[in-house]
Amino acid sequence: MTRTPVQTRALLLFLVVILLTANAGWAQERAPESGAALHDLRVDVGYLSADHLEGRETGTAGERLAAQYLVDRFQELGLQPGLDDSWIQPFDFTFSANPHAPQGEGMPRTGHNVVGLLDREAERTVVIGAHYDGLGYGGVGSRAPGDSLIHNGADDNASGVAALLEIARQLQASDARSHNVLFVAFSGEELGLYGSKHFVEALPMPAEQVSYMINLDMVGRLGENQRLVVSGTGTSPAWSAALDAAADATDLTLAEDPSGLGASDHTSFYLEDIPAVHLFTGAHDDYHTPTDDSHRIDVDGLQDVATFAVRLVEELDDDGDLPFTETDNERQGRQMSFNVSLGIMPDYVFEGEGLRLDAVTDADGPAGRAGLQEGDVIVRLGDTDIGDIYAYMDALNALEPGDTATVVVRRGDEMLETKVQF
Ligand SMILES: [Zn+2]
Numbered sequence: 500m501t502r503t504p505v506q507t508r509a510l511l512l513f514l515v516v517i518l519l520t521a522n523a524g525w526a527q528e529r530a531p532e533s534g535a536a537l538h539d540l541r542v543d544v545g546y547l548s549a550d551h552l553e554g555r556e557t558g559t560a561g562e563r564l565a566a567q568y569l570v571d572r573f574q575e576l577g578l579q580p581g582l583d584d585s586w587i588q589p590f591d592f593t594f595s596a597n598p599h600a601p602q603g604e605g606m607p608r609t610g611h612n613v614v615g616l617l618d619r620e621a622e623r624t625v626v627i628g629a630h631y632d633g634l635g636y637g638g639v640g641s642r643a644p645g646d647s648l649i650h651n652g653a654d655d656n657a658s659g660v661a662a663l664l665e666i667a668r669q670l671q672a673s674d675a676r677s678h679n680v681l682f683v684a685f686s687g688e689e690l691g692l693y694g695s696k697h698f699v700e701a702l703p704m705p706a707e708q709v710s711y712m713i714n715l716d717m718v719g720r721l722g723e724n725q726r727l728v729v730s731g732t733g734t735s736p737a738w739s740a741a742l743d744a745a746a747d748a749t750d751l752t753l754a755e756d757p758s759g760l761g762a763s764d765h766t767s768f769y770l771e772d773i774p775a776v777h778l779f780t781g782a783h784d785d786y787h788t789p790t791d792d793s794h795r796i797d798v799d800g801l802q803d804v805a806t807f808a809v810r811l812v813e814e815l816d817d818d819g820d821l822p823f824t825e826t827d828n829e830r831q832g833r834q835m836s837f838n839v840s841l842g843i844m845p846d847y848v849f850e851g852e853g854l855r856l857d858a859v860t861d862a863d864g865p866a867g868r869a870g871l872q873e874g875d876v877i878v879r880l881g882d883t884d885i886g887d888i889y890a891y892m893d894a895l896n897a898l899e900p901g902d903t904a905t906v907v908v909r910r911g912d913e914m915l916e917t918k919v920q921f
Contacts, residue, residue: 533802536668540661540798540805543572544719547631547657548793554650556635557686557693558608565631566611569660569684573615576667581614581681582703588612590697594690596639610686612694614703617670617680623708623820624679625812626773627666628695628764629659629715630688634787640689641787648789653796655786658719660684665805666812673809675816678710685764688716695764699771711735711821712775713808714765720780721800726752727807728779731765733757733826735774737818742776745810749803759826760844774821778804839898839921841866845888853878853909854891865919871908878914879907 546552546568553561570586580586590612595605610632633652634640641650651657667682681703687693702709714731721727727746732738732755746753759769761777768775780800785791815821842864849855853876859867871877877885881904883894898904902921907914 536665537798537802539668540665540801541793543661543664544653544657544796544798544801545793547660548651548653548791550649550651554635554637554652555631555633557610557632557690559635561635562611562632562686566613566684566686569613569631569664572664573613573667573682576615576664577671578615578667578682579618581616581683586613586615588614588698588701590687590694590701592687592690592693592697594693608687608690610694610697612686612698613684614698615667615682617667617682619676619679621677621679623677623710624681624704625710625815626681626683626712626768627663627715627808627812628683628685628698628712629663630656630685630694630764631660632686632689632694633657634689637789643788646789650787650789651792653791653793654719654780654783655717655791656688656715657793658717658796658801659715662715662718662801662805662808665802666808669805669809670812673813675813677816677819678812680812688764692764692767695767699767699773706771706773707820709768709773710819711815712765712768712773713811714763714768714775714777715804715808716763716777716779717782717786718778718780718804719796719798719801720783721751721797721803722780724752725750725800725803726754726781727804728754728756728781729776730756730761730779731759731769731774731776731826733824734759734769734776735821735824737815737821738774738776741811741814741818744814745807748810749807751803751807757826769826772823772825774823778808780804839895839900839902840864841871841895841919843871845891849876851876852886854885854888865921869906869917869919871906871917871919872910875908875910875915877906877908880904880919881906 552564555561555565591609593605594608634650636647637650685694760766763777765775765777842861843856843866844858844860846855846857855876858873880894885891904919906919907916
């Protein structure tokens with residue numbers, strides 16, 4: 500007997516409530532109606548990260564089950580189909596597990612974005628998004644490559660999708676009415692932002708009518724320090740005051756990163772000159788492994804993050820169109836403390852040994868002048884072996900303008916050594 504989503508939800512409700520009620524020791528006082536919202540959050544995270552969905556890899560049966568569940572939830576929340584009379588936006592792409600494969604080589608795949616609309620009959624629209632696809636049984640992107648176990652993806656990113664649904668519930672009751680709101684659950688993110696790239700290429704309205712985008716990716720581990728990382732704050736001067744007001748209203752502490760480019764779907768909007776921020780509660784050891792499970796999710800914190808996003812929308816309600824500002828991703832935000840830069844864009848989703856270059860962003864920068872290329876993997880910089888992005892940051896930290904350093908890169912099967920001049 501195939502269970503309907505409703506029967507599965509009832510069964511999961513029983514299981515998840517048993518499992519989770521114990522861990523909210525630091526929960527603050529909450530409005531009575533948020534009790535029902537809290538268990539909806541638990542159930543949404545529980546269902547989406549259940550083995551039943553096999554890690555929700557794009558193009559699989561698990562992805563389609565999740566998509567159907569989201570359509571049902573969007574309907575329950577009173578949203579309308581986001582694409583005329585359709586909830587689902589299929590998109591085709593070609594994917595190869597080999598990061599060096601030429602463009603267009605690989606297996607064809609079809610992913611499915613799920614789109615719901617809160618129609619305020621307004622001229623302008625806000626996009627709130629979260630990817631719902633996951634890593635399936637591991638493989639590409641897994642930090643446990645030897646493990647072909649289900650990567651349940653509770654924090655990455657069932658948490659963001661559950662928060663998206665809670666934001667829809669709260670905005671239905673909000674006085675913020677100057678924008679329509681499109682709620683988008685993207686697929687194809689883990690394989691390379693394919694769903695959001697397609698969505699911005701096929702927007703249901705002119706890009707000029709989209710005021711801004713809020714992206715939720717890994718928001719399930721807020722924890723006691725109530726610290727929320729917000730990237731993309733440099734993509735409009737309007738963000739700062741609104742973020743501060745929303746943080747005050749929710750007692751969250753923000754760690755801001757102005758960079759508009761990052762390892763998630765907000766980047767697709769930034770590249771279309773649409774101001775976009777990414778909400779994130781931080782990396783952890785379970786990231787991209789089979790142990791990213793629902794019992795580790797801070798559900799009270801998840802509701803706080805959702806409420807924060809709602810406050811942000813309310814703060815910006817009268818602002819109309821937000822002015823867009825390009826960010827100098829190398830020197831701002833994450834690299835604010837460095838005195839030098841290589842002039843590259845790191846591949847944030849690369850899981851191999853080293854730091855893979857997603858792009859040489861400055862042809863006249865040290866990397867450009869030294870002949871480094873997209874796809875190169877830096878394994879040594881100066882005196883530092885580069886195992887990941889953090890080692891790269893440490894290596895940059897040790898360098899000063901005017902310094903010359905040896906850099907070793909892996910290009911295909913070759914190891915190349917050259918010098919970079921800062
Ligand atoms: Zn993610």
